Structure formats: C-alpha cells, structure tokens
Amino acid sequence: MTTADLAPTDRVAEGRAAGVLLESCVEPATSAALAKFVRDANESKRPLLVLGGGTRLGLSNRNQSSAKIETGVSTLGLAGIDVFEPEEGVLHVQAGTPVAQVRSAAQQAGWAVSYTH
Numbered sequence: 001m002t003t004a005d006l007a008p009t010d011r012v013a014e015g016r017a018a019g020v021l022l023e024s025c026v027e028p029a030t031s032a033a034l035a036k037f038v039r040d041a042n043e044s045k046r047p048l049l050v051l052g053g054g055t056r057l058g059l060s061n062r063n064q065s066s067a068k069i070e071t072g073v074s075t076l077g078l079a080g081i082d083v084f085e086p087e088e089g090v091l092h093v094q095a096g097t098p099v100a101q102v103r104s105a106a107q108q109a110g111w112a113v114s115y116t117h
Contacts, residue, residue: 022049025072031094037073048073052096081105 028034041048047069075096083092086109093102103113 022072023070025051025074027074027077029077031078034073034075034078034095041071041073046071050075052076084109086111 026037028037038048038050049069049072051072052075075094077096078094079096079098079101081091081093081097081101083090084105085091091102091106106113
C-alpha cells in the first residue's frame, strides 16, 4: 500500500462524526487499502469510526468499550458503480457511492427504488 492509496482527509467535517472528535481520518483510494487499514486497526485493537456519506451515522454502533475512538476511515474515495446489468437485476457499487447516484442509475433503467433515507 502506498501513501497515495491511503491519504489523510478533511472532507469529514468536525462534529459530523456522531459527536466523536477524531484526531485523524484517512480516505483509502482502493478497497485493498481500506481492507488493510481496517485489518491493521483490528490487529492493534485500535477502534475506528467508519464514515460514508453520513446518511445513517446516527444509527451507527455506539462505542461499547472504554477505548477512545481517535481514528476515522472514510469510504468517500471509494465511489462509483462497478457493475450494472439491469436486465439481470445486478447492481454493484463501491462502499462510498452516494445513495442518490444509485437511485438515479436504477430509475434511469426503469427499476423501482424503494430505499429511502
């Protein structure tokens, strides 16, 4: 993993992280970099706050331990539709893909979209 694969980010506004003041937040550029970062944090018992677009942040798992969460990892750099085969009913998106982008692509293909946020 290179530094280009895992860059610090300030796209997560202070206070947006469900009341958690993060000392740092990184934004992986690849799913492999995200997996390695999460795996390394797990192995070192370092709690993480995983952040996407923030649509369900209030429903996130609360920190059940006494450990302070200081590090965030943003999925915003992992956005886009990887596979879309409307005739097969297949839509695969990356972790940071905005719901609005998914909804728009699905509606353009004539799919009914019932997901709301």
